[in-house]
Amino acid sequence: MPSPGKRQPRKAAPAAAVAGVPAAAIKRGTTAVDLRIYRAVVNAVMSHRLPPGTHLGEADFCELYQVSRTTVRKALQRLAHDHIIELRPNRGAVIASPTPEQARDIFAARRAIEREIVPLVIRHATPASLKQIRAALHAEDQARRTGDRAGWIRLGGEFHLLLAELAGNQVLQRFMAELVSRCSLIIALYETPGAPMCENDEHQDLATLIEQGKVKEATHLIEHHLQEIEARLHLNEQDKKVNLAEALSGF
Known part of the structure; x- marks a missing residue:
């Protein structure tokens, strides 16, 4: 060390x-x-x-x-x-280079983790944490509008990491740090070139549901969001x- x-x-x-x-x-x-x-x-x-x-x-x-x-x-x-x-x-x-089977396992694990994270974010929500979420979305949107694709993709992943931080559970946060990086590898390997990693509108919709305290709807949306990302993957290395x-x- x-x-x-x-x-x-x-x-x-x-x-x-x-x-x-x-x-x-x-x-x-x-x-x-x-x-x-x-x-x-x-x-x-x-x-x-x-x-x-x-x-x-x-x-x-x-x-x-x-x-x-x-x-x-x-x-x-x-x-x-x-x-x-x-x-x-x-x-x-x-x-x-994750295999297709590993990719499915990683996305399944990430859905399970983020289903737990979203209710915790809502439970611990404060004006300051909601402001952080909106600031992260603003940065993501700025990158998209200025054509900074690399920055947009990175900020999309960091949005999910921010939610993990705001959940207040360091174990879940540690898992997410690994899962987000591994999902980025999978997307780089299996997604059609040029396709976005995360649709910013879904992040905006999720933030709105978090602000409204709608646990069930927000949890459903995060699961759907991750399923949509996985559905865009193909196996052409x-x-x-x-x-x-x-x-x-x-x-």
Whole structure:
């Protein structure tokens, strides 16, 4: 583990605001550099800039971040633990490539988790939390209207992570951090290129139901929303060559 002296402060930005890495997912002893590499890869995955199967060379990370291989390996181990990458013998690290069966299992797990999250969000709703939800939707809508597809996709995932944070259950939040990243991998692998990950209107409708305290309707909508995303998937694996420096630029 990295030196405790370099531990990230516990007082940080809200979970959904830290690039898809909730506070509950940040392990003790994580250094700033470890976390930067981890966030960069998660961000690139959620934005579909690093598709499944992409090789992640240790030397590339060392050059990009001016760090040792030891530091890079610690970040890669965390990513492997969270199922974002796979560490393969004789090939090194690659972005994970979930099978169709795994994809169905992951979406089923996510529906089960989010069915529990939505009622908790409503139960714990405050003017401040509802304001956070609307702010997240505004950011998502801005990205859509300005043509920032990568940002739009990432913010769509972060909207779901924000709900997990507002539910007030750190265990569910930790599960969601993994599930959202794994769903982004699945979508990058199996969805028709150019299709949106989340329809912003459904997020808006969900926010309205949360504000109105309609538990049954909101729970039904989140389940339908996730079923619609899964229904758009196909099994034609995309084989893309990716420049790691370009994919991680800006993170």
